[in-house]
Amino acid sequence: MGATRARIAVDAMGGDHAPAEVVTGAIRAKAELGVDILLVGDPDQIYAATPQPGNLDQLELVPAEGTIAMDEEPLSSLRRKPKASINVAMDLVKRKRADAVVSAGHSGAAMAAALLRLGRLKGIDRPAIGAVFPTVIADKSVLILDVGANVDCRPKFLEQFAVMGTIYSRYVLGVEQPTIGLLNIGEESSKGNDLAVRVHQMLQENPAVPFIGNAEGRDVLSGQFDVVVCDGFVGNVLLKFAEAVGEAVLNILREELPQGLRGKAGTMMLKPNLRRIKQRVDHAEHGGALLLGVAGIAVISHGSSQAPSIFNAIRLAKEAVDHEVLQRIQAQYQKVAMPAADGE
Amino acid sequence: MGATRARIAVDAMGGDHAPAEVVTGAIRAKAELGVDILLVGDPDQIYAATPQPGNLDQLELVPAEGTIAMDEEPLSSLRRKPKASINVAMDLVKRKRADAVVSAGHSGAAMAAALLRLGRLKGIDRPAIGAVFPTVIADKSVLILDVGANVDCRPKFLEQFAVMGTIYSRYVLGVEQPTIGLLNIGEESSKGNDLAVRVHQMLQENPAVPFIGNAEGRDVLSGQFDVVVCDGFVGNVLLKFAEAVGEAVLNILREELPQGLRGKAGTMMLKPNLRRIKQRVDHAEHGGALLLGVAGIAVISHGSSQAPSIFNAIRLAKEAVDHEVLQRIQAQYQKVAMPAADGE
Numbered sequence: 051m052g053a054t055r056a057r058i059a060v061d062a063m064g065g066d067h068a069p070a071e072v073v074t075g076a077i078r079a080k081a082e083l084g085v086d087i088l089l090v091g092d093p094d095q096i097y098a099a100t101p102q103p104g105n106l107d108q109l110e111l112v113p114a115e116g117t118i119a120m121d122e123e124p125l126s127s128l129r130r131k132p133k134a135s136i137n138v139a140m141d142l143v144k145r146k147r148a149d150a151v152v153s154a155g156h157s158g159a160a161m162a163a164a165l166l167r168l169g170r171l172k173g174i175d176r177p178a179i180g181a182v183f184p185t186v187i188a189d190k191s192v193l194i195l196d197v198g199a200n201v202d203c204r205p206k207f208l209e210q211f212a213v214m215g216t217i218y219s220r221y222v223l224g225v226e227q228p229t230i231g232l233l234n235i236g237e238e239s240s241k242g243n244d245l246a247v248r249v250h251q252m253l254q255e256n257p258a259v260p261f262i263g264n265a266e267g268r269d270v271l272s273g274q275f276d277v278v279v280c281d282g283f284v285g286n287v288l289l290k291f292a293e294a295v296g297e298a299v300l301n302i303l304r305e306e307l308p309q310g311l312r313g314k315a316g317t318m319m320l321k322p323n324l325r326r327i328k329q330r331v332d333h334a335e336h337g338g339a340l341l342l343g344v345a346g347i348a349v350i351s352h353g354s355s356q357a358p359s360i361f362n363a364i365r366l367a368k369e370a371v372d373h374e375v376l377q378r379i380q381a382q383y384q385k386v387a388m389p390a391a392d393g394e
Numbered sequence: 395m396g397a398t399r400a401r402i403a404v405d406a407m408g409g410d411h412a413p414a415e416v417v418t419g420a421i422r423a424k425a426e427l428g429v430d431i432l433l434v435g436d437p438d439q440i441y442a443a444t445p446q447p448g449n450l451d452q453l454e455l456v457p458a459e460g461t462i463a464m465d466e467e468p469l470s471s472l473r474r475k476p477k478a479s480i481n482v483a484m485d486l487v488k489r490k491r492a493d494a495v496v497s498a499g500h501s502g503a504a505m506a507a508a509l510l511r512l513g514r515l516k517g518i519d520r521p522a523i524g525a526v527f528p529t530v531i532a533d534k535s536v537l538i539l540d541v542g543a544n545v546d547c548r549p550k551f552l553e554q555f556a557v558m559g560t561i562y563s564r565y566v567l568g569v570e571q572p573t574i575g576l577l578n579i580g581e582e583s584s585k586g587n588d589l590a591v592r593v594h595q596m597l598q599e600n601p602a603v604p605f606i607g608n609a610e611g612r613d614v615l616s617g618q619f620d621v622v623v624c625d626g627f628v629g630n631v632l633l634k635f636a637e638a639v640g641e642a643v644l645n646i647l648r649e650e651l652p653q654g655l656r657g658k659a660g661t662m663m664l665k666p667n668l669r670r671i672k673q674r675v676d677h678a679e680h681g682g683a684l685l686l687g688v689a690g691i692a693v694i695s696h697g698s699s700q701a702p703s704i705f706n707a708i709r710l711a712k713e714a715v716d717h718e719v720l721q722r723i724q725a726q727y728q729k730v731a732m733p734a735a736d737g738e
Binding site for chain 1: 530542545546577579586587588590610611612613614615616624625626627628630631632633634635636637638639642643645646647650651653654656657659660661662663664666667668670671674675
């Protein structure tokens with residue numbers, strides 16, 4: 051694929067600011083990234099939301115009807131709405147008309163649509179959702195997976211997450227020598243619940259995983275790890291907790307900083323600095339979620355995404371296509387004899 | 395007990411700022427709270443660290459030799475050092491010379507010493523460590539348990555955590571009508587891993603638990619729940635993550651706020667407001683950990699505790715003694731026929 055242009059199917063109808071912000075991000079990506087965009091959604095709404103509709107000429111419009119709302123149950127809604135934008139986008143990948151999907155819609159629906167339409171990669175028992183978090187080191191992020199697709203995991207699922215996380219970190223997030231950690235409650239290999247103790251040993255023995263040890267809660271955002279694997283229950287709790295803590299801190303700042311006359315004056319002076327702080331703290335402005343292990347590339351942007359996040363998500367999708375991550379994961383499972391998971 | 399003065403054994407040697415800050419906190423507690431203090435530690439070091447040794451006359455000194463360092467393995471160290479301050483303090487409770495223990499030392503060692511010396515309460519399968527977190531609502535906290543004592547839990551353990559958490563919230567933390575939540579990845583009763591689904595149903599059916607439903611990661615610090623129960627693996631990850639996030643945010647503030655000339659000037663003007671923000675964000679200044687389910691009252695203050703935290707921990711211990719929480723937990727397990735845990 052390397053030599054051809056990546057073709058990205060963008061779900062124009064997914065997210066709080068769809069279609070306007072999605073379309074803006076997609077138009078910019080087309081202009082700057084050298085990708086082909088297939089914009090999936092309701093053409094009337096897309097045209098109405100585009101200030102300069104002439105820009106749409108560069109994009110291919112693929113009609114779809116409706117979308118899956120955030121409060122809808124994924125599976126039944128996907129079945130009831132076969133022409134929903136996320137279904138149509140996944141079908142484009144299935145029919146090899148596109149190489150990847152980008153959506154800011156319902157992440158559970160996107161995962162379910164990917165599974166129903168594209169299926170799993172060979173060798174992968176359970177796909178995972180990976181979330182990219184900022185760390186305390188500016189410009190360094192950490193990929194955490196699984197953040198919610200699999201709430202009860204066997205050891206080998208986490209081992210597969212680690213293999214896929216390594217490949218995504220290297221080829222999509224651009225980390226040359228990624229370091230992989232296992233979320234746990236202590237540093238020693240004997241620490242943790244049954245699952246963690248068993249996974250620790252498997253990761254140590256797997257040559258495809260540059261495992262550097264356990265990551266405690268306090269290490270997750272330290273910048274020391276490029277990838278942290280965990281089961282989807284813990285990962286989801288952590289993801290939602292992190293988002294809420296970010297918001298909570300910003301609320302405390304808003305409440306306390308302007309207290310008193312000096313507070314008001316000082317806060318005025320600090321406006322640009324506070325904006326930078328908000329950007330660093332606010333998870334919504336960062337990355338997005340990657341679906342790993344489905345037989346297609348899919349990047350799920352945050353529901354509150356505006357054009358820059360959509361642009362960024364398209365960039366991630368392009369990296370994944372250009373660097374052939376799916377083929378690399380497949381190759382891993384053909385050449386490496388995976389250590390058999392005990393208890394299986 | 396209600397009419398008599400609570401007798402609190404204070405581990406003078408535990409924590410980063412022991413014995414000086416511990417002694418200062420204990421002296422203040424003696425003066426202000428109407429409690430009797432048994433100060434456990436090395437008398438020479440205690441006297442040397444006390445600016446006005448005359449203040450020690452009001453306290454009873456109980457000699458001990460050594461302490462368990464933060465990097466020591468709890469069980470073997472406790473056995474090797476029978477006269478370590480935490481062992482001596484627990485023994486005072488065992489011999490009914492004290493009603494409660496307060497320590498800022500190694501929390502794992504405190505838990506192990508409590509189990510070895512005092513044992514479990516009748517009806518409690520596994521004691522838990524409860525941590526008090528600040529919430530986004532000023533002056534409202536949330537008790538999270540277990541944060542690390544039990545990494546693999548059966549459903550009935552979490553049910554017992556909920557019963558004990560309810561009693562501690564009401565009688566120690568002073569919440570008249572506590573609301574209890576189960577840490578989970580969705581609101582619906584069907585959501586979660588096997589453990590969460592089963593515990594959800596047990597909590598709904600338990601009349602001793604004012605259960606209001608699942609708490610997602612984003613709800614933990616919302617102030618909506620007074621108690622959140624979870625297994626010790628997830629709880630420990632969350633606790634350490636929360637502490638690190640607090641520090642990370644304060645670091646970002648320190649880095650970004652004073653950028654540029656206006657930034658420096660504005661930051662100067664905001665000094666008192668920033669101090670308040672630090673207090674609200676910094677977990678170390680809050681609560682501490684409660685050991686729930688052991689046959690004695692124990693409050694573990696943060697290792698970095700200074701005198702105000704020690705004072706606060708002694709106040710919590712006094713509340714627990716005055717309100718007879720152990721007797722209340724026991725009563726719960728004598729009068730309520732607990733629903734049998736399936737899978738046992």
